[in-house]
Amino acid sequence: MPEQLNPELLALRDRCATFASEHMVPLGDLDYGDAAAKVRAASKQVGLFGLTQPDSEIAKDSKQLALCVARETLAAANPPAMDAVFGPSAGVLGQVGEPLASTHLAPLLAGEKRGSFGFTEPDDAEPTRGVIEGERLIINGQKSYVTGGADADFINALVRIEGHGPSMVVIDTETEGVILEKRFNSLDGSHHAAFRFEQVSVPVAHVIGELGQGLPKAMRQIGDVRLLFAAQACGYLIWVMDLLQTHLQSPDKSGAPRGDKDVVRWHYADLRIKAFAARSMLYRTARLADQGENIVNEGMACKVFATECIGEAVDTAIQLVGGSALVDDHPLAILYKKVRAWRLAEGASDVLRLNIGRGILELGKGRV
């Protein structure tokens, strides 16, 4: 439960709450780029920037819980430029050996190179494939939805290598044959790219970890991100509940509090029940992860439930507040766009439900 945090995590929660109110919320009128630059600089100064990085000393025995506490607390203020608080994490490059440790991981963590993640492919395309020729790996294929790809120095891409199977491979975007086909933005304001690989030649040493072990590596990375989506969704749930409480305790035209109407109260209570459940799931799952337990099913359940809850909560809040909440710059209108992507990104809700069903019925896994 969020109530049973140790003193170190309580201190982290206080630091994040103070950081959000002092360094983030006041930047609400700036455009994203300016706000992000200020948040990044302030976060480095107060020592939050490195929380996602491998050598962070903050709560090192309860890393997942610390990340969830931090993200939830920051999101509870619904501040601008949330993505700028934390530095890049190692992602699939965690524990990578040489030469990638020096050529890609170190510059990534130092902010000198930008990485991206290439997993999703067009429905009508052959899977991205690679063939080993001596010391080189020759890659052909497509990746259709690479967040930040147009500005990235490299893509960590899932490649089906002949004779070995799916492997994660570092592909520098400057390499000959890497074709940036399209840049596009999604509803939440993030930027993506579609790539085509035509006879791209990279050193075999660019395979991350062991040949053929790419899928579990990619899924581990996706699993970590799923829990963080859930944490951020829980933070936004707190923010929406606070906003609704203020709104419903304020009087309508008749002078009576808006929350006096039974139907309004019913909707509000229903959201609070779901927010309580989402937060309880999140904290339990983060603790299991820190104990070294396999949380694949629980992480999927947290992501599906929390992202669907926040979608419903923002939608209902707009309904209860009325038309003013649909004006472009209303925080609920902005949040509506921000959270919609989460029901698809890092696994569509429908597909994750099927995976949870499979985990129970066919593999006997998990606690859900």
Ligand SMILES: Cc1cc2nc3c(=O)[nH]c(=O)nc-3n(C[C@H](O)[C@H](O)[C@H](O)COP(=O)(O)OP(=O)(O)OC[C@H]3O[C@@H](n4cnc5c(N)ncnc54)[C@H](O)[C@@H]3O)c2cc1C
């Ligand atoms: C903001 C954002 C950022 C993203 N960033 C990245 C990134 O950095 N790297 C990356 O690789 N990808 C990224 N993606 C892509 C994301 O991973 C995919 O959108 C997601 O996995 C869903 O795949 P899809 O879009 O191909 O939809 P589909 O897989 O086609 O799913 C669409 C719908 O079809 C149905 N469906 C699909 N499969 C099944 C099934 N097996 N059984 C039953 N029903 C099914 C479901 O209703 C599902 O909701 C991002 C997406 C978004 C929205």
